[in-house]
Amino acid sequence: MAELVVENRHGDTRYLNEARKALADQRKLWGLDALQQLDVRAPRNPYDGMSEQALRERLAQQQRLLEPQLGAGVTPQTDGSPATPETPTPRDVEDTHGD
Secondary structure (H helix, E strand, O other): OOOOOOOOOOOOHHHHHHHHHHHHHHHHHHOOOOOOOOOOOOOOOOOOOOOHHHHHHHHHHHHHHHHHHHHHOEEOOOOOOOOEEOOOOHHHHHHHHOO
16 A cells, blocks of 8 residues: 655745845846936037037136146137147157167
8 A cells, every 4th residue: 555645835035035136136236126217328518508608718727727737738729629639740659769
């Protein structure tokens, strides 16, 4: 004679608790539980809403900040464009080789 015993076993609940903790950590990493959803797909340009005059004032302010560096190989532009580094001439390049 054989006796058949059937028990309802749903598994060890510790595994379920660990899985839930792992999913909670992933949600935190992805920012899904954040108070405010952020759209990180499209970077915001800080100059988008500025008028032409405001852009020119900002450019002048940045040029004033760069003035101490103008003696270090940066040529100022008078047409409103940003300062650019000086381009070395072929003679300057030859002098740096030490031949």
